[in-house]
Amino acid sequence: MDSAPPAPPSSPPPSPWLPFESRRRARDEKREAVLRAAVQLFLEQGYHRVTLNEVAERLNITKPALYNYFRGKDEILFECWSMGAELVDSVITEINAGGGSGLARLRKLVHAYAALMATDFGASLVRFDLRDLTERNAAVARAAKKRIDATFRRYLADGIADGSVRPCDPKLAAFAIAGALNWIGHWYRRDGTLSPTGIADEFTVRLTEGLATESRQQMTKKTPRAPRRRNSGRKPPGKKRTGGTR
Amino acid sequence: MDSAPPAPPSSPPPSPWLPFESRRRARDEKREAVLRAAVQLFLEQGYHRVTLNEVAERLNITKPALYNYFRGKDEILFECWSMGAELVDSVITEINAGGGSGLARLRKLVHAYAALMATDFGASLVRFDLRDLTERNAAVARAAKKRIDATFRRYLADGIADGSVRPCDPKLAAFAIAGALNWIGHWYRRDGTLSPTGIADEFTVRLTEGLATESRQQMTKKTPRAPRRRNSGRKPPGKKRTGGTR
DNA sequence: CCGATATATTACCAGCGGGTAAGAAAAAGT
């Protein structure tokens, strides 16, 4: 999330491969540029309708050049998915680090997750079909999904235990909440009238108002804004891959 | 056109094309058999991974035979989708015919919709990608989706107006509810531990408890069972297509 | 300026899968 020192002092053009410009940027930057282009196309048109030629063309290169960075189309898909998974993971890590009741943590998660669903890599979490991945990578993805689901359930269970959440079935409640959130990734449009933060705010109240023990409980309005530098201890920015290879 | 009487008195085997049996059933029955086989495969493996050969094979016929009933693969997809849309439409029609407060009707819709998501044709509503359709058919599908969304919003707005629902933004609330419901189509498994009616019951309370004006309002427990096809009264069996062609 | 290495290109292949043409085999009509 807050990794990679923004950029060397130079303007960041959309594509590092300007037709005949200095194409000497670091390998990882190019890799990421491929992912950004790919995730956008995949979301726009759907994985199967996007050809590698299209991805390459958008980057001013040709198809085989992609194979310097990825083993194949499905690996690109997986890496896009992983980017989203890492975002969620870092959100969860941060919430876990902080305190609060079960309900409070649940609300933080709902808010952050809703906002994530309005981003490309976030949406890719729910719009890509894991069956397009190799069995190995699909297993990694399933595991990550399971962790996320478990987190929702744990916050709910914790909330019931500490009295901040009304008794309910955590499994089904988590499905309901996660479902409403995931669906954002399907209907949200950048050019629409609703802003990501607006959606996140509204969903936070809407999805938890029925669960809270006190009807008008104080809604901790702590929008994390810029994450303070104070998490210097845990989570080093360096390549914290979720796992998965081919 | 729709002269075909419902069915000759005989048992309905899974496939009307038993290897070398009497293959003289009515055309529409075969058409539907294709759709049932197709929707199952599409959900199992995903549209793009299913070949027409596979569909045909499961029916003990060969690929070109399918072209006697459909113009192409994408039309089969659309017809599957339409089956689901018709189910939802009939649910809505039925609820509209009955009375009740906005909240009461919303709850009926949530309950019926949740149950639908646990069926093949119901799930196809949210698991199929409309971009695989021709532009013409996609437009029909979008229109149907819009009608469904509008219904959710209307019930909410009605509920706010008649005082059964707390004031809220109907648009976002509808998105939240519909999202949670639609997601069922993605995680529900026939062989799981949760029953469709159990899910429907739970979701009905979970998704509306926060909206109700009175916390413990009487939950009208009128399970309308499965919306049986061939409901003799309304919706004449004759090709009441949603629209759409190629 | 010169090899070595990373990076990109041109040209190509192979398989898959939707779709079609032509004709066999049932069903239905007469």
Place this chain on the structure above:
DNA sequence: ACTTTTTCTTACCCGCTGGTAATATATCGG
């Protein structure tokens, strides 16, 4: 029984797209 019509099969095509080989061009260390 013979024709007509519907239904289904065998055989085929062809375009598309992921992936590869061989080669060219930067980039960099020296």
